[in-house]
Amino acid sequence: MRTKIVVGNWKMNNTIAESEILAQELIAALGENFSGCEVGIAPTFLALDAAGKAIEGSGIQLVAQNCHYENDGAYTGEVSARMLTAAGCSSVIIGHSERRQYFGETNVTVNLRIKKALSEGLNVILCVGETLAQRESGVTEAIIASQVREGLMDISDISSLVIAYEPVWAIGTGKTASSAQAEEVHLHIRTLVAELYGKEAAAALRIQYGGSVKPSNAAELFAMPNIDGGLIGGASLNAADFVAIVKAASH
Ligand code: 13P
Numbered sequence: 001m002r003t004k005i006v007v008g009n010w011k012m013n014n015t016i017a018e019s020e021i022l023a024q025e026l027i028a029a030l031g032e033n034f035s036g037c038e039v040g041i042a043p044t045f046l047a048l049d050a051a052g053k054a055i056e057g058s059g060i061q062l063v064a065q066n067c068h069y070e071n072d073g074a075y076t077g078e079v080s081a082r083m084l085t086a087a088g089c090s091s092v093i094i095g096h097s098e099r100r101q102y103f104g105e106t107n108v109t110v111n112l113r114i115k116k117a118l119s120e121g122l123n124v125i126l127c128v129g130e131t132l133a134q135r136e137s138g139v140t141e142a143i144i145a146s147q148v149r150e151g152l153m154d155i156s157d158i159s160s161l162v163i164a165y166e167p168v169w170a171i172g173t174g175k176t177a178s179s180a181q182a183e184e185v186h187l188h189i190r191t192l193v194a195e196l197y198g199k200e201a202a203a204a205l206r207i208q209y210g211g212s213v214k215p216s217n218a219a220e221l222f223a224m225p226n227i228d229g230g231l232i233g234g235a236s237l238n239a240a241d242f243v244a245i246v247k248a249a250s251h
Helices: 016-030 045-055 081-086 097-102 107-119 132-136 140-151 179-197 199-204 215-222 239-249
Strands: 004-009 037-042 061-064 091-094 123-128 161-165 206-209 229-232
Touching (some): 004 091, 004 239, 016 045, 037 239, 045 061, 091 107, 107 140, 123 140, 132 140, 140 179, 161 179, 179 199, 179 215, 215 239
Parallel strands (some): 004 229, 037 061, 091 123, 206 229
16 A cells, blocks of 8 residues: 655745645645645755754654756756765655656656765755647657656665656646546556566556646546645645645555
């Protein structure tokens, strides 16, 4: 039985003060409502400290949105995995489609970042997903397979890994993949992971869905056998909506 995991990816939203307030609102609204479900928030780097302090002792996990693959050095604008661990993060999102689309992230750099993050003791959420053009031309499974294979190249232990399937066409568009469409890709990912890492590792791997998850569609998505929670963008910026989604994943 896999424990569901719901993470709010706040993306480039909220100042330090706003992040602190949102974290406090979340704690107040969540209460004890997330038994049987792991919950995390991913504020901007700048707000990790303040949000981290606000959620201290609550059981909510502090997640970063990215990390670099070197420990330190001349990489203007970047933050290393080592710094995230020291800042209290337990996990990091790597390979988000917005990083791939706008910041030149490739499967090769995703792989380097994952290796470094794991070596620093962070849990990793690896994001994969196809664009609309790729879906329409029938290459969804091939694209996802190369993102998983190349992203995990030379990584032997996936016990600290979560994969997030986020179809690019469903992110921030209001168009959610149907639960059947999402389940089909999640099953494909699990089958591929079984080929690469064996049945047991594949059965234990959590695969989140992301892309316009809302309180109104969360329960149906999370009820699918291979959907183990969600990576939530827009709806995670509103405490009540995020809590409703967490409740849909809890029991
Ligand atoms: P939305 O929930 O805003 O579609 O974003 C999903 C996402 O990209 C989470 O990482």
